[in-house]
Amino acid sequence: xxxxxxxxxxxxxxxxxxxxxxxxxxxxxxxxxxxxxxxxxxxxxxxxxxxxxxxxxxxxxxxxxxxxxxxxxxxxxxxxxxxxxxxxxxxxxxxxxxxxxxxxxxxxxxxxxxxxxxxxxxxxxxxxxxxxxxxxxxxxxxxxxxxxxxxxxxxxxxxxxxxxxxxxxxxxxxxxxxxxxxxxxxxxxxxxxxxxxxxxxxxxxxxxxxxxxxxxxxxxxxxxxxxxxxxxxxxxxxxxxxxxxxxxxxxxxxxxxxxxxxxxxxxxxxxx
Amino acid sequence: xxxxxxxxxxxxxxxxxxxxxxxxxxxxxxxxxxxxxxxxxxxxxxxxxxxxxxxxxxxxxxxxxxxxxxxxxxxxxxxxxxxxxxxxxxxxxxxxxxxxxxxxxxxxxxxxxxxxxxxxxxxxxxxxxxxxxxxxxxxxxxxxxxxxxxxxxxxxxxxxxxxxxxxxxxxxxxxxxxxxxxxxxxxxxxxxxxxxxxxxxxxxxxxxxxxxxxxxxxxxxxxxxxxxxxxxxxxxxxxxxxxxxxxxxxxxxxxxxxxxxxxxxxxxxxxxxxxxxxxxxxxxxxxxxxxxxxxxxxxxxxxxxxxxxxxxxxxxxxxxxxxxxxxxxxxxxxxxxxxxxxxxxxxxx
Numbered sequence: 001x002x003x004x005x006x007x008x009x010x011x012x013x014x015x016x017x018x019x020x021x022x023x024x025x026x027x028x029x030x031x032x033x034x035x036x037x038x039x040x041x042x043x044x045x046x047x048x049x050x051x052x053x054x055x056x057x058x059x060x061x062x063x064x065x066x067x068x069x070x071x072x073x074x075x076x077x078x079x080x081x082x083x084x085x086x087x088x089x090x091x092x093x094x095x096x097x098x099x100x101x102x103x104x105x106x107x108x109x110x111x112x113x114x115x116x117x118x119x120x121x122x123x124x125x126x127x128x129x130x131x132x133x134x135x136x137x138x139x140x141x142x143x144x145x146x147x148x149x150x151x152x153x154x155x156x157x158x159x160x161x162x163x164x165x166x167x168x169x170x171x172x173x174x175x176x177x178x179x180x181x182x183x184x185x186x187x188x189x190x191x192x193x194x195x196x197x198x199x200x201x202x203x204x205x206x207x208x209x210x211x212x213x214x215x216x217x218x219x220x221x222x223x224x225x226x227x228x229x230x231x232x233x234x235x236x237x238x239x240x241x242x243x244x245x246x247x248x249x250x251x252x253x254x255x256x257x258x259x260x261x262x263x264x265x266x267x268x269x270x271x272x
Numbered sequence: 273x274x275x276x277x278x279x280x281x282x283x284x285x286x287x288x289x290x291x292x293x294x295x296x297x298x299x300x301x302x303x304x305x306x307x308x309x310x311x312x313x314x315x316x317x318x319x320x321x322x323x324x325x326x327x328x329x330x331x332x333x334x335x336x337x338x339x340x341x342x343x344x345x346x347x348x349x350x351x352x353x354x355x356x357x358x359x360x361x362x363x364x365x366x367x368x369x370x371x372x373x374x375x376x377x378x379x380x381x382x383x384x385x386x387x388x389x390x391x392x393x394x395x396x397x398x399x400x401x402x403x404x405x406x407x408x409x410x411x412x413x414x415x416x417x418x419x420x421x422x423x424x425x426x427x428x429x430x431x432x433x434x435x436x437x438x439x440x441x442x443x444x445x446x447x448x449x450x451x452x453x454x455x456x457x458x459x460x461x462x463x464x465x466x467x468x469x470x471x472x473x474x475x476x477x478x479x480x481x482x483x484x485x486x487x488x489x490x491x492x493x494x495x496x497x498x499x500x501x502x503x504x505x506x507x508x509x510x511x512x513x514x515x516x517x518x519x520x521x522x523x524x525x526x527x528x529x530x531x532x533x534x535x536x537x538x539x540x541x542x543x544x545x546x547x548x549x550x551x552x553x554x555x556x557x558x559x560x561x562x563x564x565x566x567x568x569x570x571x572x573x574x575x576x577x578x579x580x581x582x583x584x585x586x587x588x589x590x591x592x593x594x595x596x597x598x599x600x601x602x603x604x605x606x607x608x609x610x611x612x613x614x615x616x617x618x619x620x621x
Contacts, residue, residue, distance in 0.1 A: 074484065074487075074488065094487040095487050095489075098487075098489065099490050110484070112481055114477075115474075119474065123474060123478055123489060124489050126475065127475075127489035128490040132490070133471070133499060135472050135473075136471075137466065138471070183489075
């Protein structure tokens, strides 16, 4: 997969200490993704510190979701290396990356519509636990059930706890997506347009949930809504045509002329 | 009903929650030997139960896992062959004559290994290709057993394969065999029902609906599917052993292409959504296979056309209710609960 850029042996002390927690939460080096001859993402290098909250902005087709797919392994990258808390995860299948504390939400809700809210979250909790192969039903005092119950409260879905997901409103389904990403002690989360299609009230509730996440839990958020993105993020990465175009603080990005010309000026921030 | 059921408060016990008709059915099955003759017990109910178990293994894979496996009858065949080879049969040159407590676990173990290997190959495919690859394995198994004389005794297979005489009971006799198959059928049914709501079964249903999302939750989709094949193989192997004891013989034809397809027909006729479906399907199939001949002769047709009746029945059911008899039953209940004036409702109160 990444035969073109073999992983260099660790040389510096900090690189050798990589896995001990001093490393960056996420580190991409020269990551590209080709679909045939089409480059969905080209030569992307990105570093996110532990606990950092980063927004990735860009117009449609800029390669934002492709970036997420490469990081989580939904679609493996064509070239480059991806390190997660110092560990090279480039060749790992998705479930191995998830078990190391990486989570994501999807732009279009991928939920188990025939199951209840609590069951969906319970599934997310078992996925990263040893009991995922268990043939025994959970007991009343099961720790995973308790943590699933807790997550229901975190995303304010107590009222629909036992409702089938297909009966939920769109906004509630988005909240459930977030709860599923929070299951099983994540270290880093990728949010793919969590605010898309939400009402203003639901948006402020979403911001409240994101701001309420524990400090060590870093995330990247893809968002068309600048208000949401710039309120929850401390740094911003702009993407354009599959490449990283600019990085900086929210204020710098907002005032950057090139950014305004490319992204803010064309009105594309108003949709979503 | 939710898997995670943490509602507290006063609730009826599980004994109270079972509807009355189920108790009636249970009682009826228990006292059946008092009202039915040996033929009905052995050739109708005994056959229904073990055929139902084999079809149940397909229902588990197809209904919960979305994997239509045509290899289940072959796994049953492996189970049957292994009790004949490890245990006692009339073919003394091949049969090893091991005692039942070694023979039966070994037979089940080989069936599970075979099922796991078949699953390991099949889970890399989806939809029609799963059907094709499992059918190919089933066909290979049929021809292999027919041509191999060293282990499988070729065309004639094994005869004189009888259940062990435990507790001084001749288990091959009609009444003991009825209770033996009833016991295992109920146990397998309850096991599948239980597992379907345990983390393993829940995850399997998640994988059926959305494998990519399950991987993104940390599940090993391939591993989970293979494990489902192993569990299904245990059921199928058990059904195969019971069948071999019932017929007291096993030959390549037991797991030929015809029986392989029959298992699918049975599961689909009954319904793939609930573990009771395969048993309903098996009961209908066995009734048709047993009595269609008389019915056909009565109307002046050749008796060996009973497959035609099954085929037509299959067509009608698949056409009118893709969920089998269970689906028809749901439609019936739905229409009974419907408000005739407002044309609304349908949900059970």
